[in-house]
Amino acid sequence: MKQLLLVGGGHAHVEVVRRFGLEPVPGWTVRVVSADAAPIYSGMVPGFVAGLYRADELAIDLPALCARAGASFVHDRVTRIDTRERRALLASGESVSFDLASLDVGSTVAGRELPGVAEYALASRPIAALVDDAEGRVGRLRDAAPGACRVVVVGAGAAGLELAFCLRERLRRAGVRRLETSVLDGAATILPGASRSLVARASRAMQRRGISLLLDREVAAVEADAVRLSNGSRVPADLVVWVTGPAALPLARDSSLPVDARGFVRIDASFEVEGQRDLFAVGDCASLAGMKRAGVYAVRAGPVLDHNLRARMSNRELRRYRPQADFLTLLTLGDGTAIGSKWGISVEGAWVMRLKDHIDRAFVAKYNTRHDETAGR
Ligand SMILES: Cc1cc2nc3c(=O)[nH]c(=O)nc-3n(C[C@H](O)[C@H](O)[C@H](O)COP(=O)(O)OP(=O)(O)OC[C@H]3O[C@@H](n4cnc5c(N)ncnc54)[C@H](O)[C@@H]3O)c2cc1C
Structure with missing residues (x-):
């Protein structure tokens, strides 16, 4: 039997696994290491x-x-891909061989290496750690500062704004009365690359909730009770949330794969790693013109990756992926409403949150439910 190795359980790989369950390829087995x-x-x-x-x-x-899906699962971290030997080395010291492999390992958060970030901030990556820590942090803030609490979110992208809205709402409901929420960023505007309509709507939503903006501020370090800026000033904070956008994980560099200036794996339009036949990469870890680092791109990549892996198995032609020019942005505000935006138009309300909730729950259910249970949904 030949071996397809999927490194990472990212959005595209879960779709590949699901499809292999529905339509296995004779002579091939699938192994996922995540x-x-x-x-x-x-x-x-x-x-x-x-x-x-x-x-x-x-x-x-x-x-x-x-x-x-009839695939085997290995709970481990791949530390290096040896493309010559066609082996993946694992953190446990084991190694697994492959005939065909794909990377969908996501990204880390930029600036984690700055002093104090890993120690004091609630960082957006690894996301499992954010989920593990969030409850405890909220509980400690509620208990320690029932009357006053200062939250500083570093990063004014979509995820940073959502976390600011949602934390504020959570702490408000927990009874924290004097709540100061700020979003801080080195850039001059929020939501880089977003439409004017979305920026204006998100700004109004922040103003209505008293969330302040600290733009053009460069962070030098995070301390136990403050964010220290490069100009020497301090922004006091009981909680710092670090959401500064994606940065490359070390796997591609450590494997001597071709990378762009930021360390993301260079791929062609069929997701094959440049100059590496039989090795693919998708999602946040990959670098391709026009492909943004957002979950929606990794999700859309899944079916094309599935097609191309099968094509490689049977020596058929690969399909080219064309990144979509625009996508539906949905921002949770935490109070049962959300903001939506596409094609330069933005909307807001409880119905937008219901739509987002429906899309999100359907995505997770697709991979947590047997095919015969989802049929007819
Ligand atoms: C708070 C937050 C909210 C977001 N909200 C949205 C949103 O609403 N819409 C949107 O489009 N995007 C959103 N994003 C961005 C989105 O999370 C990413 O773009 C998306 O997860 C990328 O998917 P992926 O398939 O590349 O990898 P991921 O979903 O990150 O999955 C990678 C997987 O690989 C595993 N892995 C990593 N390294 C290794 C290794 N060496 N060996 C084995 N396994 C490994 C990881 O454990 C992980 O399970 C958000 C991001 C954050 C932080």
Whole structure:
């Protein structure tokens, strides 16, 4: 039997596993090695922080998905890919061989190496750690500062804003009365690359809730009770949330794969790693013009990756992936409403949150439910 190795349980790989369960390829077996046995669906994390979801509602049960698909599952972290020997080395010291492999390992958060970030901040990556820590942090803030609490979210992208809205709402409901929530960023605007309509709507939502913006501020360090800026000033904080956007994990560099200037794996339009036949990469870890590091891109990559892996198995032609020019942005505000935006138009309300909840729950259910149970949904 030949071996397809899927490294990481990211959004595209879970779809590949599901499809192999529905339509196995004779002569091939699938093995998944993932650092997380229960990968988290990030789209529901702000809602979890707001108290709208339980932790188990955000997680995909990867061993069960693999078992249903007839794939084997290894709970381990791949530390290096040896492309010449076609082996993946694991953190446990074991190694696994492959005939064909794909990487969907996601990313880490930029700036984690700055002093104090790993020690004091609640960081968005690894996302499983964020989910594990969030409850305890909220509880400690509620107990320690029933009357006053300062939350500083570093990073004014979509995830940073959502976490600011959702934490504020959660702490407000927990009875924290003098709550100061700020979003801090080195850039001059929030939501880089977003439409004017979305930026204006999100800004109004922040103003209505008293969330302040600290833009053009560069962070030098995080301390136990403050964010220290590069100009020497301090922004006092009882909780710092670190959401500064994606940065590359070390796997590609450690494996001597071709990488771009930021360390992301360079791929061609069929997801094959440049110059590496039979090795693919997708999602946040990969670098391709026009492909953004957002879950929706990794989700859309799944069916194309599935097609191309099968094509390689039978020497057929690979399909080219065209990243979508725009996508539906949905921001959870934590109070039962959400903001939505596409094609330069933005909307807001409880119905937008109901739509987001439906999309998100359907995604997770697709991988946690047997095919015959989802048929007819
Ligand atoms: C708080 C937050 C909210 C977000 N909300 C949205 C949203 O609403 N919409 C949206 O489009 N995007 C959103 N994003 C961005 C989104 O999370 C990422 O773009 C998306 O998860 C990338 O998917 P992926 O398949 O590349 O990898 P991931 O979903 O990150 O999965 C990678 C998996 O690989 C595993 N892994 C990592 N390294 C190794 C290794 N060396 N060996 C084995 N396994 C490994 C990890 O444990 C993980 O399970 C959000 C991000 C954050 C932080």
